[in-house]
Amino acid sequence: MASNLPMSQQLEQIHGEIRDHFRALANGFQRLDKIKDSNRQSKQLEELTGKMRECKRLIKEFDRELKDEEGKNPPDVNKQLNDEKQSMIKELNSYVALRKTYLNTLGNKKLELFDTGGVSEPTAEENVQMASAMSNQELINAGNKTMDETDQAIERSKQVVHQTIEVGTQTAGTLKGQTDQMGRIVNELDTIQFSLKKASQLVKEIGRQVATDKCIMLFLLLIVCGVIAIIVVKIINPNNKDIKDIPGLAPPAPSRRLLSIRAPVHY
Template sequence: MASDVPMSPELEQIDGEVQDIFRALQNGFQKMDKIKDSNRQAKQLEDLTAKMKECKRLIKEFDRILKDEESNNPPEVHKQLNDRKQYMIKELNSYVTLRKTYQSSLGNNNKRVELFDMGAGSSEPAAEDNIQMASAMSNQQLMDAGREQMTQTDQAIDRSKMVVMQTIETGTQTASALTQQTEQMKRIDNELDSVHFSLKKASQLVKEIGRQVATDKCIMALLFLIVCGVIAIIVVKIVNPRNKNIRDIPGLAPPAQNFQISNRRLLSVEIFSGL
């Protein structure tokens, strides 16, 4: 199929490389019938598989560039380029089918290489990697593919329901935990208010006790001074009993009668001494 579609240089180069691979695949499969040794047939089939992988990569690159240039191309040109891509996909798919036929005839199922795998990190093929087109499938294949797709969709819906249920359960548990924590915070706040009130009362009580202690100290100091004064007066009275400054102090001056008797005795002594 000659290409008469206007292409950019990049698309034209990719298209030429794909066509070269198609010619190489055609020649390679024609040689397969001429090879009698099964080992050589297996080696030839591996080489053809590598070429098909490279062809698949080029078609993906063609599709990527086509999407990037979609806004720059008129709708008619874009449609023609897209048809060209579909042709390359369909052509490659025919060689894939032919490879599977030779592989089955060789009984090489244990060494089968998957051509269109997405790598270890992907579990589902992308839309652009779905090489086998609906136009190349029979009605039974379409029905089987539809049933398989529906089964996968149902399984995905079931998984989504399980995720939603787990999310709801987690949300309920989180809300319950938040409610408990809110109540606990309220109790802690009330306890802090009680502690603050108790500390305030304790501070007032300490101040009152301090004032009472200060008052008691003043009274004790005054009593100490009074006692010291009394002791000093007693000492002075004992040392100098004739001190007139303390004679009239209550409880310290001698009785008046005793004093008069003493004066009389002294007078009598003086009289007798004069005689």
């Protein structure tokens, strides 16, 4: 029995809600056979369609929880729970087929077509059969077909994810290369800025040295001019007492004679 399956509290709650919806669907289709008015039948089918949508959602939620807890359960428990999930999918398929049969009978084209998504659509032959007349093998075949379609959809999704991962990897590599290039550019700009600062300081120092050298050269030039002027004046007017003698240019001093005083000689 499904109620004796070892389930977690969350799985048991979802499973109970699904079973409640299945009982409501069974009672709803039984009442539908007793309704003669087509408008009331259409309204009843709309209500049943909503319950089937809710069952589909709950089965997906049951499957997600089952996958989350798969590592915590023994293999035999996982197999029992997966079998129960397949049983619920098959039961939902039977109600979907029954709904399609009533829609074909009523010929009501205004009703929104039910998107079964994870559950299979009945074939043309099943559309003209009553669900009560379907054998267990037919239900199993419909479930297997649904699983095959689901596997194909999952495989396509895996391919899309793989392609997305490849594109993401290439994009990440490109971004990393651009980031490294920007880092090198920033480092080069820092080096250039440092070089410009050093060059500016060197130019300032050279400017100060040039200014100092110019002052020294000007001072030396003034000294040389002064010396030349003195030399010229000395040559022109050597007796000018206002100009002091320059060593090496002064006229020779007159020779002085030493007067010797001799003592008188007495004979």
